[in-house]
Amino acid sequence: MSAPIPQQARSKALRACLLCSIILAPADFRRVGCPNCEEIMQLKGSPDRIATCTTTSFEGVIAVISPESSWTARWQRTANYARGMYAAHVKGRIPEDVEAELETRGIKYRPRDQTDQD
């Protein structure tokens, strides 16, 4: 699966997923949801969810991410982490209901607003 590559990666109009850090235009989140964590985030067709589960507060854009080093890939059934643009740092936290959903799946949420090397 391949995520759409935003044309203007540094545009303020773009949003980053609070869970996996992928960067998409709001219209893409609305159209396809998050390519990596839609099952939990349920962004597709929901502007409210997009507003609470994604953010414009992100720094740094990386175009390639290694599936093996992605913590998200660890909880996905496959290592097919969507190709795309990802934020190096994302400010903010996922909503409590999403965090609770992760917990029920035995996943420990790690906020993306810290510097981590993995």
Ligand SMILES: [Zn+2]
């Ligand atoms: Zn995501």
